[in-house]
Amino acid sequence: DTEVTQTPKHLVMGMTNKKSLKCEQHMGHRAMYWYKQKAKKPPELMFVYSYEKLSINESVPSRFSPECPNSSLLNLHLHALQPEDSALYLCASSFSGGATGELFFGEGSRLTVL
């Protein structure tokens, strides 16, 4: 059982909808991440929150916006998405923001944009 919980597991939305993906970790980790993964491709980093500091992949469009209410929760707000945004969205956490690379992934939220 994963200790990084993502909801919902599946989401279908139209291009005009506003929705959110949620992630929670119970391991006391201080860094959380959102990754996007398309089929047969590696995960691509979107956002990192580490010790309340945000790092953004500058290629991520503004229709994606992260929110970190506290060190255990990470949300990804979705607005005016495009069909090409359909993908598996992975939340991950790590013990610290150091260069350990040891990430714990949630099961993912599979997003379909119609």
Next chain:
Amino acid sequence: QKEVEQNSGPLSVPEGAIASLNCTYSDRGSQSFFWYRQYSGKSPELIMSIYSNGDKEDGRFTAQLNKASQYVSLLIRDSQPSDSATYLCAVNRRGDIGNEKLTFGTGTRLTIIP
């Protein structure tokens, strides 16, 4: 040149044999190295990490690192059908936030043939 390169496969190995997965990286400042296993439709799972030159063994898995050659490998002994998955090599260097410099390879799809 890609930052992290892997043979995409598929790599087919008979059950009970040794599976050898290879990865090369271009950034000489890389500090830490990881292998993640990803079953089809699932999220990545960390199986090995290695930080210094040489071999690191964990059960049936051995990670090998050669920083001079910028090469990291994963050996799976006594391969089992349950080892059939995509194996992602990941390479990290310290970033401002931490782990935002973690780069994944495209993955090698491994199939163990009973």
